[in-house]
Every structure is written in C-alpha cells, then in structure tokens.
Amino acid sequence: MTARRPIGLVAIVLAAAAVLAGCLGDAPASLAPSPTREPEPTPVTSTFEIGTSVWYEGLVIHVERATAVLDVRGGPVDVSLRIENRARATAELQATIFLRVGGELIQPTRESRVPAIPPESEVSAVMTYELQAISSVDDAGVQIGDEPNHTGFAPLTPAAGEAVTLEPRRLELSGTATAGELRIALTAGLQRWDLPDWSQELAADRQAIIVNYDATFIGDFPGGYPFRGANVALRLPDGTDVPPRADGHSQSVELLGPGRTKRRLFTRFEIPAGVAGAVAFVVIDGDKTATIPLVIPD
Numbered sequence: 001m002t003a004r005r006p007i008g009l010v011a012i013v014l015a016a017a018a019v020l021a022g023c024l025g026d027a028p029a030s031l032a033p034s035p036t037r038e039p040e041p042t043p044v045t046s047t048f049e050i051g052t053s054v055w056y057e058g059l060v061i062h063v064e065r066a067t068a069v070l071d072v073r074g075g076p077v078d079v080s081l082r083i084e085n086r087a088r089a090t091a092e093l094q095a096t097i098f099l100r101v102g103g104e105l106i107q108p109t110r111e112s113r114v115p116a117i118p119p120e121s122e123v124s125a126v127m128t129y130e131l132q133a134i135s136s137v138d139d140a141g142v143q144i145g146d147e148p149n150h151t152g153f154a155p156l157t158p159a160a161g162e163a164v165t166l167e168p169r170r171l172e173l174s175g176t177a178t179a180g181e182l183r184i185a186l187t188a189g190l191q192r193w194d195l196p197d198w199s200q201e202l203a204a205d206r207q208a209i210i211v212n213y214d215a216t217f218i219g220d221f222p223g224g225y226p227f228r229g230a231n232v233a234l235r236l237p238d239g240t241d242v243p244p245r246a247d248g249h250s251q252s253v254e255l256l257g258p259g260r261t262k263r264r265l266f267t268r269f270e271i272p273a274g275v276a277g278a279v280a281f282v283v284i285d286g287d288k289t290a291t292i293p294l295v296i297p298d
Contacts, residue, residue, distance in 0.1 A: 148203050192210070197292050216260070234281060
C-alpha cells in the first residue's frame, strides 16, 4: 500500500517550486551606468583696491574697494563707498551708481542705496551688483551718473581706462578794473561741473565758472551803490557776454557804501563745457564797462 503525502506539504513544495521557477525564468536586469555629473564651477573671489574720489552733486564720493565672487555664470560684486558731505545742509545723492563692464551699465540691487548724508559729515555704503554670465571684472569700473549729465568714473584696474573725478579746479585769478564808480578786484575762482547748493550735476555740455572778488563804490553818493548781477558778466572768446546764472544762489547782492569795499563776493556763470582759454570778466556800471582777462583751463 502506497503511503499518501500530506496535502499541506505538497502545496508548500509546489508553491516554492513555482517561485523558484519564476526567479530562474526571469533574466537578471542589466544595470545601466550612472551618468557622470559635471563638477560645479568654483567661484573665484577677487578684491580690487580702488581709492578713487569723484566730486558729484556737491558730494565727494570715495570709491574705496570692490569684491567680486564670480564663476562662468557670473555672481555678485560689492563696491564699498564713503560719501562726504561738506555742506551745511543734509544732502542726498540723486544719481545712480552703476558698475560699467565693457559697454554695459549694470544697476545695483534694490537693497543697495546711499543714505542721506547729514551736514558736514560722511556715511558709508555698499552697492551690490548681480552679474549674469560675466566671469571677470578686470575691465570694469564704477560709473556715477548717466547721460545727459556729466559722469564720473572709478576704474577697478588700469585696463578699464582713466579715472574721471570731476574734481573742481581752482583758478588763480587777479586783476582790477574800474567802470564808472564801480571797482572790482578779482581774488580767486573755481571751475566745476556741478551745483553743490542745488545738489545737482550739470549737463555734460555745460560747466560752471565761479569768480570771487572784492567790490568798491568809489563815488560819494550817501545812499550807496546797489551792486547786483547786472554789474558783471563773463565775455567768451566769441564776444558773447554771459550774465550770472539766474537761480537766486549765484550772485552776491550788496549795497556798497560811499568809498566802502565789500569783500568775498562771488558770481557763478554757466557756460558751454568746451569753452577754454582766454576769456574776460566784465565790470559794468550803466553804459561804462571794463574788463579783466582770465583763463579757463582745458
């Protein structure tokens, strides 16, 4: 008599055989090689000691240094500034401070700003620029202002070109002239490209000439001599007489007593930027005029 195997045992054996057969019947899956990941570009940090000062809108902007962290994709550039306000009133810089790379002007980030500068003090600021696909700033510079006004420029390296500081130029002026009963003696002068008292920069085709002088009424009328802008002019090389700038800030107005001198008076003229060389300061008393030669540098 043949012995019967337990049904449960047979079922277990058959199930195990089926699983084994399934495993043996399936071909092992091939392992595809993982793609090689390119290494991330390594940013390079560069620091540029600039040390250039630009006179702009009546402020002195000291561009001290720039730090760039760049790779082939670009990156941030931080520019450290120190802004000096020598006036007796609070001032704010209106112009934009750009990073100029090649011929491209890059604006600072929204968070970058120059705060108001209290009277006769200075503040520090950091301007940040986010560069795209620019890996070097060796030919870059900091540009202050934009067209149509004058612009200052502080190069990061000599490869970026010459600095444009717009530093005012002192004029060594002297000479005396008398027209009618008015005598004027020049004492000094200044050439500049901004209007400090207005916190403004002049247009690129304009310049300001400030003339300092002493004025004397040589007559004896007890009521004195009303000295004003109509008493002076600047004669250009083409013979044009330019009156003082009519802005309420550019001309001394005084009542000169008989035989008395008022010192440290001034007149500011606005003339074309291209005017240079020999010009003349004109003293005017009614229909009488006299001139004092002076020179505007190139």
